[in-house]
Amino acid sequence: MRSEVHFRCSIPAVFVSEPAIQIRRFALRMMENIYNKVSEAHRFIVERSRHFVPEVAMILGTGLGGMAARIDPVCVIPYQDIPHFCLSTVDGHKGSLILGGFGGKQVAVMQGRLHFYEGYSLEQVTFPVRVLRSLGAEFLAVNSAAGGLDSGFKPGDVMLVTDHINLIGSSPLRGGADPRLGDRFPDMSRVYDRQMATLALDVAKEAGLGIKSGVYVAVHGPNLETPAETRMLRLLGADAVGMSSVPEIITAVQAGFRILFLVAITNVNNPENMSQLSITDVISHARLAEPTLTYILENTVARMTGAWVESG
Numbered sequence: 001m002r003s004e005v006h007f008r009c010s011i012p013a014v015f016v017s018e019p020a021i022q023i024r025r026f027a028l029r030m031m032e033n034i035y036n037k038v039s040e041a042h043r044f045i046v047e048r049s050r051h052f053v054p055e056v057a058m059i060l061g062t063g064l065g066g067m068a069a070r071i072d073p074v075c076v077i078p079y080q081d082i083p084h085f086c087l088s089t090v091d092g093h094k095g096s097l098i099l100g101g102f103g104g105k106q107v108a109v110m111q112g113r114l115h116f117y118e119g120y121s122l123e124q125v126t127f128p129v130r131v132l133r134s135l136g137a138e139f140l141a142v143n144s145a146a147g148g149l150d151s152g153f154k155p156g157d158v159m160l161v162t163d164h165i166n167l168i169g170s171s172p173l174r175g176g177a178d179p180r181l182g183d184r185f186p187d188m189s190r191v192y193d194r195q196m197a198t199l200a201l202d203v204a205k206e207a208g209l210g211i212k213s214g215v216y217v218a219v220h221g222p223n224l225e226t227p228a229e230t231r232m233l234r235l236l237g238a239d240a241v242g243m244s245s246v247p248e249i250i251t252a253v254q255a256g257f258r259i260l261f262l263v264a265i266t267n268v269n270n271p272e273n274m275s276q277l278s279i280t281d282v283i284s285h286a287r288l289a290e291p292t293l294t295y296i297l298e299n300t301v302a303r304m305t306g307a308w309v310e311s312g
């Protein structure tokens with residue numbers, strides 16, 4: 001890990017009752033386990049990559065792994081080699097950590113992600129995010145396939161996510177507290193980095209690429225939505241729906257990442273006239289959006305600077 005932070009107890013132990021001390025010890029042991037696993041994965045990657053330090057981390061979603069062809073690789077590590085990484089069981093998710101150059105920056109890219117619906121715990125799904133942060137990356141660019149809920153969207157559109165709703169049913173931060181992993185109650189009032197978002201919009205505009213923006217809602221999956229659920233999600237204020245990303249993003253907020261989230265709209269769900277959808281359609285339509293997404297990401301990464309200060 002980058003810096004060693006020691007446990008802080010806000011209440012001196014002498015003033016805390018014996019059962020409370022035991023609960024705290026138990027919670028610390030649980031989180032100690034995550035911290036130790038992150039440290040192990042971190043040490044493995046540092047050794048295998050000969051001390052590669054990424055500035056930017058990226059997570060590529062369903063049907064969007066082809067973006068990896070734009071990376072100039074220094075080291076490619078299959079997930080199965082990395083201690084405590086799990087394997088993706090979904091088509092369109094390759095399962096390699098690529099370390100290399102992209103947009104003139106050093107990047108660490110997850111080609112393929114894990115989903116809660118695969119049966120993994122949210123701790124397993126989000127574990128790589130903690131490892132990416134431990135390697136030194138400050139920025140995280142996430143992308144994923146999503147269904148459009150705004151009737152003005154069409155398959156192949158790209159949407160910049162400005163906010164999200166978590167309907168997965170749990171939080172990846174559930175469990176004990178360990179200050180070395182970040183704040184137990186991270187603020188969520190400004191999840192998405194404004195400077196990165198503005199830059200992505202500028203890049204798209206200058207290239208004449210239309211880009212939407214809106215709210216992403218994460219659902220459990222793997223089943224798709226009924227018409228009634230689609231109507232409800234729209235009423236809740238969501239513009240696009242998907243089965244991923246939000247757990248990783250919540251963990252990334254806790255870990256102190258600056259976050260950009262772009263989604264590829266693979267289908268548009270009209271509750272009054274739902275069309276049938278298959279994973280094959282999702283993958284092929286994600287590929288429609290891939291060139292636009294790749295262009296925006298590559299050029300955004302190229303113009304990003306660590307000297308940015310997050311403003312109001």
Ligand code: HPA
Binds near residue numbers: 241
């Ligand atoms: N619903 C949920 N997840 C999705 C969809 C959808 O319509 N399209 C792509 N991912």
